[in-house]
Amino acid sequence: MKIRTLLGAFASTIALSSNAYAATEIQWWHAFTGRLGELLAEQIEEFNASQSDFVVVGSHKGNYSETLNAGIAAFRAGEQPQILMVFEVGTATMMAAKGAIKPVYEVMAEGGAPFDPDAYMGAVKGYYTTTDGDMLSLPYNSSTPVLYVNRDAFTAAGLDPDMDLSTWQNVGEALDGLKAGGEDCPLVTAWQSWVHLENLSAWHDVPFASKENGFAGLDTELMMNGPVQVAHIEAMGQWAKDGKFIYTGRRNEGGANFRAGECALFTESSAGYAGVKAEAKFDFDIRTLPYWEGAGNAPQNTIIGGSSLWVMAGHDAEEYKGVSQFLSFLSSSDVQAKWHQNTGYLPITTEAAEQTKAEGFYDANPGTEIAGMQMTGKAPTGNSKGLRLGSFDQIRGIIDEELEAVWAGDKDAKTALDSAKERGDALLRRFEQANR
Amino acid sequence: MEKRVTFKGWLLPMCLLMPQIIITAVFFFYPAGQAIYQSLFIPDPFGLSMRWVGLGNFEYLLGDPYYRASFVTTAVFSLLVTVTSMGFALYLAVLADRLIKGSGVYRTLLIWPYAVAPAVAGVLWLFMFNTRVGVVSWYLGLLGYDWNHVLNEAEAMGLVVVASSWGRVSYNFLFFLAGLQAIPKSVIEAAAIDGARFWTRFRTIVFPLLSPTTFFLLVVNIVYAFFETFGVIHTITSGGPQQATTILVYKVFSDGFVSQDLGSSAAQSVILLVIVGALTIVQFKFIERRVHY
């Protein structure tokens, strides 16, 4: 242990001296490439051009998981960035790491940049706020799942593209019709656990985990093997067996199929909008995520996915001042409205949403307002605030595995979800042990 | 075996050994010791605290049916890779051995996949069998076979086995060809004169004479499948579906670096340490790896 402390001290001396050399450089590690990466780079450029005291430097560190891991590893090595992008799944991990992070509300208070916690949309910031109302990380990109409809595919199968798809019962009928009409790929999904279990639970106001989905304590247990979830996964499993639901992978592999016009229905993040709009050579529209008529309290509200920005501990006051200014810049209405309109992610402030509306964006791009409405329609309950579970990335992996067993016909829905709960709980207990 | 003639002094040889010893101590023995030490704790991911759990990590692992299954997966995977790559290599080597001229040309054509990294091989095969754009999966679809290694465990296993075996054929081919060419032709000829057909000759004479090579390759290929196929698994399946292709080495990585469960990862390191130790002993005991001391 001694050697490591010594080495650590040695490494951090080097790190400190190099920081002192470029005292006002703010490192931001993120997970975006491609179009999103370009938009992010634009934000940085705009901020850097707007003032001369601080320079934000963005570095892409791989996908969400890899970025979080790079941040954790860097912290252990004493080389952590000032700002780390962490996906919503990593929230509990970051929250538990009290010595490794500096809560955003503290950064803002000390840095003196304008900051009004009430300006942020409740449904978005709730995910990243303590039960006492302190904002721990700044929401960056947030989206919620919606239903994309390939209208041409409906017409081709002899169905009315305007038919009501607000309930899964209706979607089931549509799938029957699509299949009968010769459609090979009636339904695909992205992010199965997020859409079909996490959001399903919130949307029907049933718990995903005990203790308010983990908000109220580390001693939480998974509850996503309840009747609503089992019934849904059972129906999906049957659709998979009948060739009405086509499984393409754990992430959003299905997006490629849908954008190529091969599939009729697609449950995916509202942020998929830009991609669909750019690539789809067919007529499409966006609907709210379907719910089961008569199950739970549906429709309640859906929850977000995406990432937030965490400020890492171990930097000096001047750097935190720069961080607070940058975070304040990112929250400004212009930046947010532009981000929302270009990506399909939700605006994080109510002001940005109103600005977008005032600019006539929703009228010009029908369907883009659905996500916001779906999230804010009702005040969130304990079941629909979000999820705060340790080792949640792993738990999602377990859920993915168990769902795959259902889609492959190896397990029935109840067995698979029971098994996911059991395996996930073991991880929650380990997380509790490590962070007690 | 000792040199009769040696130089005197101890300072110089110490200095000569130092680079290797330092590297070995710092990057091999210290980390291995750390792995054993850490396996008794559950640390938090950020290294802020460590909680003593004794053998708790081992209990947790051995109680996890997926970890136990990963042993079976590793065994099945290694066996399939070994059999596939050796079988195909033997087929090619037997053919090349029949040629009077030109076996050198085929050798050149067949050995270079050895140089392709397992991870790159993984990308190539993933591309061929990609469920959306893959050429092979598309033609299979045309034949009415719906290829989906993302969901089907057997297909996923098949794909990682083939991708791992592919570059390995070169290596095995080289050793089989050398082994075949070392068999005195007069022996085979005598059998041929006795009227033994090719297959009989192969079965009764050639293959037994080839057994030292075969056994050597068996062990070397198993070791390869155990440790060096990480790149293939990581690029093609990431251990899925349902951990059907999660071999032990992949799990130690994913628990340690993807899931940040350092206690579990360290405990797995210790278990792997025992396995590698056993494999190394087998390798040395049964293959004449000429180390005498």
Next chain:
Amino acid sequence: MARIPDEGMVEKRGIGHYFTHVGLIIGVLVIFFPIWLAFVASTVTQSDIISPPMPLWPGDQFLTNYSKALTSGINAPVALMLMNSLIMAMGIALGKILISLLSAFAIVYFKFPGRRLFFWLIFLTLMLPVEVRIVPTYEVVAGFGMLNSYSGLIFPLIASATATFLFRQFFMTVPDELAEAARVDGARPMRFFWDILLPMSRTNIAALFVILFIYGWNQYLWPLLITTDPSMNTIVMGIKQMFPSGDDYADWPVIMATSILAMLPPVIVVVSMQRLFIRGLVDSEK
């Protein structure tokens, strides 16, 4: 390996002879197919690929795709990744050879206390592949501040029992008379090492270099762990990083061009130095 074509060949030329060639050619085609496909994919456009089936004959986008890969890549220019790979492979190969030569020399030509101990310490490293100790080794490297650095890529991989044994084996076969003569002439040990032992080991060194270069070039797990900065990615691990994680599509032509570029250097080494390669392979596995 060379074999004198003897008159008593069992299979005479004839039908069987052609079947032999056909059998081999099929084998070669099976082995080649994945590479061919990758090459074709690296010469067509993205839209040729995403609407299957893709063509099986090269297109006209060779220059576009390769120059895009080399100069901009996806996360980092592939030219940069090639450079990183080259430095890592050379560093590992030369480093391993150097420290192994020195320690083998010490073990064979000197008698000193602790010699057996050191020998066994080196031997034990065979039982500790990097896969077995990834987390703690990572921590050590991080502690030295060697993440995202060439030394971090190279040093943890250059201790090699295999190379040490190989040189030890070879030194054992060097006639004792040579060392005896050197000693009589009053030559110092290092002089003997440089002037006699090293020149004699040339072929062994070259053969081992070929094997170790490929070993170093093809490293995947270790670079994956310690290079979080795209500009330090090596090409073999960089390919996987080119697959998008989120809402983007995989740029197959560029990824495939990168795959071809990643395999080119080691393949050239193997094919052009075939004899050394085979020798190195046989030596290092014995």
